[in-house]
Amino acid sequence: MFKIERIRRIKEILRDCRQIEVTALSSLLDVSDATIRNDLEELEREGFLTRFHGGATINSPKTEEPVNSSGDTMVEYDKNKEEIGAIAARLIREREWIFLGPGRTTYYIAKALLSRSNINILTNSFLVANVLRNSPTIKVMFLGGQLEHNGFYTVPDDLKKELHNIYLDKAFFSVDGIDLSAGYTLSDTPVLETIHFVKNQSRETIMAIDVTKFNQRAFRKVCDISDIKTVITNAGIPDDYKKYFLEQGIYTYTTFDLKPITF
Numbered sequence: 001m002f003k004i005e006r007i008r009r010i011k012e013i014l015r016d017c018r019q020i021e022v023t024a025l026s027s028l029l030d031v032s033d034a035t036i037r038n039d040l041e042e043l044e045r046e047g048f049l050t051r052f053h054g055g056a057t058i059n060s061p062k063t064e065e066p067v068n069s070s071g072d073t074m075v076e077y078d079k080n081k082e083e084i085g086a087i088a089a090r091l092i093r094e095r096e097w098i099f100l101g102p103g104r105t106t107y108y109i110a111k112a113l114l115s116r117s118n119i120n121i122l123t124n125s126f127l128v129a130n131v132l133r134n135s136p137t138i139k140v141m142f143l144g145g146q147l148e149h150n151g152f153y154t155v156p157d158d159l160k161k162e163l164h165n166i167y168l169d170k171a172f173f174s175v176d177g178i179d180l181s182a183g184y185t186l187s188d189t190p191v192l193e194t195i196h197f198v199k200n201q202s203r204e205t206i207m208a209i210d211v212t213k214f215n216q217r218a219f220r221k222v223c224d225i226s227d228i229k230t231v232i233t234n235a236g237i238p239d240d241y242k243k244y245f246l247e248q249g250i251y252t253y254t255t256f257d258l259k260p261i262t263f
Helices: 003-017 022-029 033-046 079-089 104-112 126-132 190-200 239-247
Strands: 019-021 049-052 055-058 097-100 119-123 138-142 146-148 153-155 168-173 177-179 183-186 202-208 220-223 230-232 251-253
Touching (some): 003 019, 003 022, 003 033, 003 055, 022 055, 033 049, 079 104, 079 202, 079 230, 097 104, 104 168, 119 126, 126 153, 153 190, 168 190, 190 220
Parallel strands (some): 097 119, 097 168, 119 138, 168 202
Antiparallel strands (some): 019 055, 177 183, 183 220
């Protein structure tokens, strides 16, 4: 991997995880710890991050809007994720029960739902809950538990118990990478359990993944690509993925007309 691509991936990972260790980055990007430390030094000089012993944390980025009442946490604007959010919102019907998982992509789905009514949301994401907190027409139920500060979401002590006898129409998740051989992968390990449990309680699980995540691998495998039958992404995904989606019968939405792409 060339340095410019490696720097881009480090920035992307830190935007999602907020904080990460050198050893984790070197494993994800398949380079030495020394190479990662040099990259982090360069990014620290740019003002993008602050290093600590064994890792780095992202600095406050240019922001779109505060995600809590104190304005302490901010979300960086992302056009690709905004487009995915708009597409996802149009797949949601009135009176459905929807799960929105952690991440900035589901934050944009929540924003796109603000003009809707009579929708029920279950979430463990503070980003999602904050967006919808003042909506009089959308019911929001929040899963409590231990706070994961880096991703601004909760992990219930007993997720299986929390979801017992709860049934969902659709569940939306995002991940850090999609690769034809590695499948869907992510860096934020606690999200893995949430995806597995919620997927079992949902009629349909939808992966909302922007075009920059294709041909990328993160730390932990979530599942094979073929395990998820509906994908929302941006236009311009690689041709080999288009072919794979078609062969596996995976519905793929990339435009606002809501007709699955048949390629």
